[in-house]
Structures are given as C-alpha cells and as structure tokens.
Amino acid sequence: MxxxxxxxxxxxxxxxxxxxxxxxxxxxxxxxxxxxxxxxxxxxxxxxxxxxxxxxxxxxxxxxxxxxxxxxxxxxxxxxxxxxxxxxxxxxxxxxxxxxxxxxxxxxxxxxxxxxxxxxxxxxxxxxxxxxxxxxxxxxxxxxTPQPPTAVPEQQEEVIDRITVKDGSRIHIIKVDELLYIQACGDYTTLVNPDGEYVKEQTMKYLETHLPAGNFVRIHRSTIVNVTQISRVELFGKETYQVLLKNGVKLRVSLTGYKLLKERLGI
Structure with a gap:
C-alpha cells in the first residue's frame, strides 16, 4: 500500500x-x-x-x-x-x-x-x-538512466565533521554524526537532526562528496541519509523501497539509491 x-x-x-x-x-x-x-x-x-x-x-x-x-x-x-x-x-x-x-x-x-x-x-x-x-x-x-551499482562518490579531499548554519545573528554548529538526513531544496539543503531543521546554502553534490562516506549514502537525488539512523528498509511498492529511521520518519529510496544502500549496508 x-x-x-x-x-x-x-x-x-x-x-x-x-x-x-x-x-x-x-x-x-x-x-x-x-x-x-x-x-x-x-x-x-x-x-x-x-x-x-x-x-x-x-x-x-x-x-x-x-x-x-x-x-x-x-x-x-x-x-x-x-x-x-x-x-x-x-x-x-x-x-x-x-x-x-x-x-x-x-x-x-x-x-x-x-x-x-x-x-x-x-x-x-x-x-x-x-x-x-x-x-x-x-x-x-x-x-x-541507471547508474552503475558500483559507483562511488568522488575522491574526498576534505571530510567535514561539522556544518555551520547562520540564522540571523546566531550561528548553529551541527555535528555531522548527529545528522538524521539531508534533503535538497533547489540550491539549498535542509539539514535534519534531533533538535530540528536547518537550511544551508550548500549543494547536495558538495555534501555527498564531503560527508564521511562510511556513514552517509545518497538514497535519492533529493535525499542523503545517515545509515546509522536507519531502523529498517522496507518494500514501498512494486520494485520500490523506503527506509524507516529510528525516529519514525520514512524516506523514499530510488533504484540507484537502493543499490548504493545495499552495498553500504552489506545486504
């Protein structure tokens, strides 16, 4: 259903x-x-x-x-x-x-x-x-337009461990390992952690190539997820899947993203 x-x-x-x-x-x-x-x-x-x-x-x-x-x-x-x-x-x-x-x-x-x-x-x-x-x-x-299942992110010159987000006169410092998932919004991204959502003027491509490759995978062209926050992967429709996070949020998985997710999780 x-x-x-x-x-x-x-x-x-x-x-x-x-x-x-x-x-x-x-x-x-x-x-x-x-x-x-x-x-x-x-x-x-x-x-x-x-x-x-x-x-x-x-x-x-x-x-x-x-x-x-x-x-x-x-x-x-x-x-x-x-x-x-x-x-x-x-x-x-x-x-x-x-x-x-x-x-x-x-x-x-x-x-x-x-x-x-x-x-x-x-x-x-x-x-x-x-x-x-x-x-x-x-x-x-x-x-x-399938991509090879063995595709890996570009060579990471710098792996980031925190992201700063300016909000008016305040600057939020978000630890990467506390991120739940990231969603695209044009040239901006929405960073979601247990404390809330933060909008960052940063592209998905940049984050994909600078986040720790062992913990983050791009499961959809508009979504990057922290694999340590995944509770389970479940069938969503005919040959389509979604992931259920530990906090109850469900995220759609594309066919290419599912192949990368299987490779990252070893399933």
Missing part, C-alpha cells in the same frame, strides 16, 4: 493542520457573516465539516493512488462532494434536533458550502495525481 503523502511525512503535519484550521475559520465566518448564524454554532459547524472533509481527503488517496481511469476519478470526485455535503447536513441536523442549538436553515448555506468545498476537493485530487505522476516519472527516469 502506498504511503500517504501527509500521514507518513511528519514535516507536512503542521502546515496541513494550519490549513485545516484556517478553512474551518473561513467556513465559520461565512456561516456567521453570510448566513447570519450565531458565532458558536457557526464555529462548531466549521470545525466539524472541515474535519469531515479532512477524513474524506485522507481516504480518497487510496483510490487516486491506485486507479487511473478517468471515469473512476470523476465518480470519486462527485461522490466525495456528495458525501461531504451529506456530512454537513448531519452536523447541522444533530446540532438542532439532538443538541438543541438553534441554527439557520441548511439549504440557505449550500451556496457558500459548494463555493468552498468543490474547489478544495478538486485541489486535493489534483495534488494527489501530481504526486502519483511525479513518482512514476522518477521511477521511469531511474529505469531509463
């Missing part, structure tokens, strides 16, 4: 939470300002309906990730919106009939619910498809 692009990547948790909270506030503001609802039931409505939207968006990944038929994707999109609207109605109905909170007529809120829900649902499905297409392109690139 494919890893979920949000649940299995902790660095996406916080922005996803902030986005969901923002959408809940917007939903509540529309119910209060547009439909004239009281602020408390409007806030309950916003949080509950966005929570239901998030649950549906989580589940739809397991359809989009495996099915590429246009008809199935259209049915998924329509069904998702219908289920979300039905969930909205249930939230309002529960507030009025069970909890006893006075609330506006549900039909009066449908215009802004659709205006909010349809674009958001479309954006989720398009983002999922973009991730699937990107993964497929990376896999095809790895197959069509």
């Amino acid at each position: 494919k890893a979920h692009p949000i649940i299995d990547y902790p660095y996406r948790w916080f922005p996803t939470f902030v986005l969901a909270l923002t959408l809940a506030i917007i939903q509540a503001a529309l119910a209060w300002g547009y439909a004239g609802a009281d602020w408390l039931p409007a806030l309950v409505d916003g949080i509950a309906t966005v929570g239901w939207f998030a649950a549906l968006a989580y589940l739809v990944w397991f359809v989009v990730g495996y099915v590429s038929l246009l008809q199935t994707n259209v049915i998924t999109a329509v069904s998702g919106v219908v289920l979300w609207i039905a969930g909205n109605f249930m939230v309002c109905d529960i507030m009025v009939k069970i909890v006893g909170i006075p609330y506006i007529d549900f039909a009066f809120t449908l215009p802004f619910r659709l205006l909010f829900g349809v674009p958001a649902w479309t954006a989720v499905i398009l983002w999922y498809h973009l991730l699937v297409m990107k993964e497929t392109a990376n896999r095809e690139e790895a197959v069509t």
Whole structure:
C-alpha cells in the first residue's frame, strides 16, 4: 500500500493542520457573516465539516493512488462532494434536533458550502495525481538512466565533521554524526537532526562528496541519509523501497539509491 503523502511525512503535519484550521475559520465566518448564524454554532459547524472533509481527503488517496481511469476519478470526485455535503447536513441536523442549538436553515448555506468545498476537493485530487505522476516519472527516469551499482562518490579531499548554519545573528554548529538526513531544496539543503531543521546554502553534490562516506549514502537525488539512523528498509511498492529511521520518519529510496544502500549496508 502506498504511503500517504501527509500521514507518513511528519514535516507536512503542521502546515496541513494550519490549513485545516484556517478553512474551518473561513467556513465559520461565512456561516456567521453570510448566513447570519450565531458565532458558536457557526464555529462548531466549521470545525466539524472541515474535519469531515479532512477524513474524506485522507481516504480518497487510496483510490487516486491506485486507479487511473478517468471515469473512476470523476465518480470519486462527485461522490466525495456528495458525501461531504451529506456530512454537513448531519452536523447541522444533530446540532438542532439532538443538541438543541438553534441554527439557520441548511439549504440557505449550500451556496457558500459548494463555493468552498468543490474547489478544495478538486485541489486535493489534483495534488494527489501530481504526486502519483511525479513518482512514476522518477521511477521511469531511474529505469531509463541507471547508474552503475558500483559507483562511488568522488575522491574526498576534505571530510567535514561539522556544518555551520547562520540564522540571523546566531550561528548553529551541527555535528555531522548527529545528522538524521539531508534533503535538497533547489540550491539549498535542509539539514535534519534531533533538535530540528536547518537550511544551508550548500549543494547536495558538495555534501555527498564531503560527508564521511562510511556513514552517509545518497538514497535519492533529493535525499542523503545517515545509515546509522536507519531502523529498517522496507518494500514501498512494486520494485520500490523506503527506509524507516529510528525516529519514525520514512524516506523514499530510488533504484540507484537502493543499490548504493545495499552495498553500504552489506545486504
């Protein structure tokens, strides 16, 4: 089963939470300002309906990730919106009939619910498809342009044992042996250790050729991992793998990276 692009990547948790909270506030503001609802039931409505939207968006990944038929994707999109609207109605109905909170007529809120829900649902499905297409392109690139499995980094003239990162008036000194992994971000790299993440204006190529070769391996064109932090290597999909770090983070492994990783780990 494919890893979920949000649940299995902790660095996406916080922005996803902030986005969901923002959408809940917007939903509540529309119910209060547009439909004239009281602020408390409007806030309950916003949080509950966005929570239901998030649950549906989580589940739809397991359809989009495996099915590429246009008809199935259209049915998924329509069904998702219908289920979300039905969930909205249930939230309002529960507030009025069970909890006893006075609330506006549900039909009066449908215009802004659709205006909010349809674009958001479309954006989720398009983002999922973009991730699937990107993964497929990376896999095809790895197959069509394989590198020799015995390839080794260039001769290291200098092996670094620490990296300095300037952050405003502060300078962080990061010990190399404490690094968990490194990810590329254009001409910058993100260094991750147990204390947090640090952005360094340094290329992956430089770090690959200057980090201790015995402890670090480039498992993907955008990822270098500290092999001492790997808990296990597991199958991710058909002929694709991922590594699980001791702190629970999962990192994708390309075909070339898997060959280098096997050689480095002696498996």
